[in-house]
Amino acid sequence: MKGIKRIAIVGPGRVANHLAPAFKEQGITITGIYGRDAEEATRLSKKVESPIIGDIGKPIGADLILLCVSDDSIAEIAEQLSPDNKAIVAHTSGAVPMSAIPDHLRRGVFYPLQSFSADKKIVWENVPFCIEAESDDDVNSLGSIAEMLSSKIYILSSEQRKSLHLAAVFANNFANLMFEFSEELLEKAGIDRSILHPLILETANKVLMQKASQSQTGPASRGDIETIKAHRELLGEGSNFRVIYDLLTQEIYDRNHHKKL
C-alpha cells in the first residue's frame, strides 16, 4: 500500500466531526462510519457521504481505521476489530498509550493537540499532530495525512505523549480555570470581563516569544507582601479561591526568592 487514501471512522463524536470533513475536503474517501449511537453515526455519515459500518467485527475496507472514541473505550472497541484488518488502526487520544490497541492489529496513534469545541471551526494549519506507529512506513503514512491538514507534525512515543497531555492540562484547563476565577472576581466587582482581555492575549503572546519563567511579573514575584496581604483579605478566609491563591503565590514567590513567605 502506498499512502492512506481511504479512512474509516469509529466513534462519531466531536473529534470525528472535525476530522472527517477535513479529510474529505483533502480528497480522502471516508469508507465508513461506526457509532454505538445510531443517530450520531447517521448524522456524520450524511455529512461526509459515507456508509454506516454495521458490524465492526468484520474486516473494514480502509487504509486507516481511526478510533475517535473516548479514552476508556479505546481498548474495548479495538478488541472487537477483526485481526484480519489490513488497515492501520490508530486512536486519537493524548492520554492513552498505543499499547491499548491489541498488538495483532497494525496499531498507531494520530493525536491532534487541540481543544475541540462543538461549535468552533478548527484552523488545522496550526494544530500539532502527534504521530506514533510501530513501523517507519506507518509513521510516514500517518505523517503524510497529518501534513494534508497541518504543518506541525511531531513523532512522539506513548511516554512523551503522556507528559504532553499533562502539560496541556496545565496550559489549557488550569490556565482556563484561572481565567474563570478572574471573571468571577470582576463580576462581583461590577466590572465588565472584557477589561482583562488585552492582558490575557498579551500573556499568551509573551509565552510564544520567551519562556514563561522569564515573563513572570506581579506581587508574588516581586515579593510585595503588602499587596499579597490585601489580596488575601479581599478573598476572605476559608474560600477555595484563597487556598489556591496562597499555594500559587507561594510557588511563584519560592521560584523568585527561594525562601518561605
Next chain:
Amino acid sequence: MKGIKRIAIVGPGRVANHLAPAFKEQGITITGIYGRDAEEATRLSKKVESPIIGDIGKPIGADLILLCVSDDSIAEIAEQLSPDNKAIVAHTSGAVPMSAIPDHLRRGVFYPLQSFSADKKIVWENVPFCIEAESDDDVNSLGSIAEMLSSKIYILSSEQRKSLHLAAVFANNFANLMFEFSEELLEKAGIDRSILHPLILETANKVLMQKASQSQTGPASRGDIETIKAHRELLGEGSNFRVIYDLLTQEIYDRNHHKKL
C-alpha cells in the same frame, strides 16, 4: 485649567519609561523627571528632553504629576509634595487606593492595566486605562489624556480597582505559572515547548469569545478518573506540582460534577 498639556513624572522606572515617551509623541510636554536613582532619572530625562526635578518639596510646574513609583513608595513620596501644587497628583498602581495620596493634594489614579516588560514595545491602543479622581473635571482630564493613547477607558473606584488587580493576578501571573509548569513537563520529556503554543493561543482566544466556564474541557471537567490517576502517577508523590494539580483538578471537577472525587 482646560485639559492636561504638561506632565511631570515622579519615578523613572518601567512604567514611566513606557508612558512618558508615549505622551511626548502625542504633543504633551514632559516638564520634569524626578527619581531617587540619579542615573535612571537622567536617562529618562534625555529620552523625553525634559529637565530633572531637584526638589519635589517645591511646587512643580505641570497640569499632572504622575507618580510612577512602586506601590509601597506612593504614600511616602506623595507626602513630600508641596500642598501648593496646582496639578492633579495621580499614581499609576492597580493595588493602591487613591487615599494613599494625602487629601490636601488634588489626587487621582491613572492605572494602565498591562504587564510591562522592559524590552517589549506596548501597543497602547488596546491597553485599558483605569481612572479615578475626586471631581468630575479631574476624571475628564485624566480620561482625555488616556484617550490620546487608548480607546479603552474605565472609571473605577479604589475598591473596584483592588478586585481588578487581584483578577489580573489570576489571569496573568497564575496563568503564566501554569504555562511555566507545562514548559517544565515538556522539557523533562524532551519535547519542544512550541508544541503547546497553538493551544495556548486558542485558550486565550476562546476567553475573548465566551466566558471561561463555558470553554472548560479536559479530564477533570469530564470526570475522567483513569486519566487523572495516570497524571498523578506521572507527577509523583510529594511534589508541589502534584499538590497544585490535585487542588485545581478538584476545583474543576466540583464545578462540573458537584461532588468529591
